[in-house]
Amino acid sequence: MARLDPKVAAVTDRIIERSKPSRSTYLKLIADEAERGISRPRMSCGNFAHGFAAAGEDKEAIRGMRGPNIGIVTAFNDMLSAHQPYYRYPEQMKVWAREVGATAQVAGGVPAMCDGVTQGQSGMELSLFSRDVIALSTAVALSHGMFDGVAMLGICDKIVPGLLIGALRFGHLPALLVPAGPMPSGLANKEKQRVRQLFAEGKATKEELLAAEAASYHGAGTCTFYGTANSNQMMMELMGLHVPGSAFVNPGTPLRQALTRAAVHRIADLSAKRERPLGLVVDERAIVNATVGLLATGGSTNHAIHIPAIARAAGIVIDWEDIDRLSDAVPLIARVYPNGSGDTNDFHHAGGMEFVAHTLVEHGLLHGDILAAGADEFAAFASRPSLDGDALRWDGVTQSSNPDMLRPASDPFLPDGGMKLVKGNLGRAIFKTSAVDRERWTIEAPCRVFHDQNQVVDAFKAGELDRDVVVVVRFQGPRANGMPELHKLTPPLGVLQDKGFRVALVTDGRMSGASGKVPAAIHCCSEALGGGPLSKVRDGDMIKLCGHSGTLQVHADLDSREPVPPPPPHIGTGRELFAFMRHGADNAEHGGSAMLAGMDGML
Known part of the structure; x- marks a missing residue:
């Protein structure tokens, strides 16, 4: 070793x-x-009997602690x-x-x-x-x-x-x-992604999209x-x-x-x-x-x-x-x-x-x-x-049979792991550079601010994002709405990038391992709810995201601004049952958990 x-x-x-x-x-x-x-040997007879009452052919072995x-x-x-x-x-x-x-x-x-x-x-x-x-x-x-x-x-x-x-x-x-x-393996993932993007552009039908998805997840x-x-x-x-x-x-x-x-x-x-x-x-x-x-x-x-x-x-x-x-x-x-x-x-x-x-x-x-x-x-x-x-x-196993997919550490695809911490006056966020062409690691452009991923899709369809733009989607953190993944954004932002625009995403929400080729600063901490920096960003502010320098910066005096009030909490689909978890949740860097936050001082 x-x-x-x-x-x-x-x-x-x-x-x-x-x-x-x-x-x-x-x-x-x-x-x-x-x-x-608590364990079997320390249980009262009544407790223990309940535990093996329905154990069938294992009943006597559990009762007698035979193994x-x-x-x-x-x-x-x-x-x-x-x-x-x-x-x-x-x-x-x-x-x-x-x-x-x-x-x-x-x-x-x-x-x-x-x-x-x-x-x-x-x-x-x-x-x-x-x-x-x-x-x-x-x-x-x-x-x-x-x-x-x-x-x-x-x-x-x-x-x-x-x-x-x-x-x-x-x-x-x-x-x-x-x-x-x-x-x-089913339909190749690249083909599935191609059909998704065609659908986002209005060049594939819903039935064609469903056929591709069903052939992939089969x-x-x-x-x-x-x-x-x-x-x-x-x-x-x-x-x-x-x-x-x-x-x-x-x-x-x-x-x-x-x-x-x-x-x-x-x-x-x-x-x-x-x-x-x-x-x-x-x-x-x-x-x-x-x-x-x-x-x-x-x-x-x-x-x-x-x-x-x-x-x-x-x-x-x-x-x-x-x-x-x-x-x-x-x-x-x-x-x-x-x-x-x-x-x-x-x-x-x-x-x-x-x-x-x-x-x-x-x-x-x-x-x-x-x-x-x-x-x-x-x-x-x-x-x-x-x-x-x-x-x-x-x-x-000491060799890879496919160096286009898997290489030794002595001959890697990239010299680093491609998961960068970016930080600045917009807080701290994660940027998965390994999925993004190196020439797009730095994006500086005016921002457009949204409170919901559906708003982004609507603006894309209306042609309002056909330019260099940093899309900001806020109030998506653990305390705001449970921090959903925002994968509706991947196809439209990919289309904008393919058109030649310089595009990036900044959000306190999640994008997971499938965030793809568009540069994205995700999991922003502190989140917008509660007065985090994203709550003070306005349409047109210049934002710089740089994976080389680890920068997440807005060219604006945030201290002089009041936070934008959050949208009302969503109800339905059981979301109201999770309100207590949202209220008590930690930020993403600490794990985004209400349960673990409640254990502080007890660990």
């Missing part, structure tokens, strides 16, 4: 030093929970393509647990909403806070104290972070995430573009929270089933031995590994919100300055759509996560000594699983 890169080491040390008080408190919590917390009992927390639903394969997992996992003298029970279910379905719809305003609901639901599931280990079934955007945040409050237990894999499994869901899977591998090589094996294959069986056997073994509890596995080094992987592969900017939230649940403090410094140290080694032409399946076939782990460790960019849960040594994550008859085997 190579010596750790000095810049990566420096950021890790910075995080460790900053986190000492909260991490110490967290580690004491999980130590106390292990020693005195560990695994709590399954599942995000199954059959509307969400990524989670539809989980339907049969619990009954299969119970069989596989019995093979090694363990038992398993479904501890509880968590909601699993699909951003792909709610994108641009009112339901998208529930999306970010669904992560808090998932974390709370996970805590409710595990609060029964019936379990010696945890298996989490979840893949997509807010679901993996939510499961992990909730499980970390039970960090004295060993835990693994069990993925289900991406759907096979079956069970995760969407194949490299957005937040697949970035989740990458991060879990590099944190050691999967059985190695599990991330991108397609659903319904013998290999996928074998990997799920191996995950059950692994968590049963860890639970029996009381080894590698989740709270020790998710340490500062694991958080840095997740961040390095995100930068090296051009992953979703949503994780600039999720990584701080996950870390915070384990008593660890990471900020955007840390991510920016790591971005300077970590090269971009993958080009996966929307940052390239091939999809996640192509990435996997080119060498995938196994090659990513190999080359990043080889060049000292990952902590190769983390306490992985899915394998005895982190080196196993540089090996690819396959079936040898009925048995699993792992073989090392």
Whole structure:
């Protein structure tokens, strides 16, 4: 294993030093929970009897404590393509647990909403806070104290972070995430994007657009573009929270089933031995590994919100300055759509996560000594699983088979990770430069201000944006409306850029890993609601966004202006139920969470 890169080491040390008080408190919590917390041996007979009353053939084993009992927390639903394969997992996992003298029970279910379905719809305003609901639901599931280990079934955007945040409050237990894999490739993403843009220009019909979308999203499994869901899977591998090589094996294959069986056997073994509890596995080094992987592969900017939230649940403090410094140290080694032409399946076939782990460790960019849960040594994550008859085997992956998609760290696509912190008198924001042509890293133009992405689309259709322009969309932060993703903006802004105009987006909302080719300063902090700088911007103000210098600046005297009042809060689609979360939410750099904000002083 190579010596750790000095810049990566420096950021890790910075995080460790900053986190000492909260991490110490967290580690004491999980130590106390292990020693005195609720568990089967400490239950009253009445409590315990309720816990195994309906356990069927596992009833006597659970009652007699003959081996560990695994709590399954599942995000199954059959509307969400990524989670539809989980339907049969619990009954299969119970069989596989019995093979090694363990038992398993479904501890509880968590909601699993699909951003792909709610994108641009009112339901998208529930999306970010669904992560808090998932974390709370996970805590409710595990609060029964019936379990010696945890298996989490979840893949997509807010679901993996939510499961992990909730499980970390039970960090004295060993835990693994069990993925289900991406759907096979359908219509090429570039072709889908082409049809979307034609539709935005009025050159394709709605039926043609629907046909393209249905040919792309066509079956069970995760969407194949490299957005937040697949970035989740990458991060879990590099944190050691999967059985190695599990991330991108397609659903319904013998290999996928074998990997799920191996995950059950692994968590049963860890639970029996009381080894590698989740709270020790998710340490500062694991958080840095997740961040390095995100930068090296051009992953979703949503994780600039999720990584701080996950870390915070384990008593660890990471900020955007840390991510920016790591971005300077970590090269971009993958080009996966929307940052390239091939999809996640192509990435996997080119060498995938196994090659990513190999080359990043080889060049000292990952902590190769983390306490992985899915394998005895982190080196196993540089090996690819396959079936040898009925048995699993792992073989090392040391080369990429497609250098147009995946390269060694010694010969990257870009020398940096392409996720920049930009800041100035408009606050702090994230700029995903890896998706943008370098000649567009600096945009300076008069702005046009909107309070809603639909207003932008209307102005585009009316020809009002046919010029050099910085589009400002404000009152889109966590406290304003739950921070929805603003993907309705991608096609029209892309059209304007293709016409030759110099265009940028500045918003306190989200754009995710699919933000595409238009320069965008997203997640602006402080958000407009409450008097943040964006609330004082006016139409025509000159704004400069620069990825080279890290600048986000408006040429105006904001101190002399009063904030614009926010639009009234939206109701309907259940949004009013989440008002208490909006009112208590932190800013995006702290994770955009009301739940975690409420835990301040208790970590």
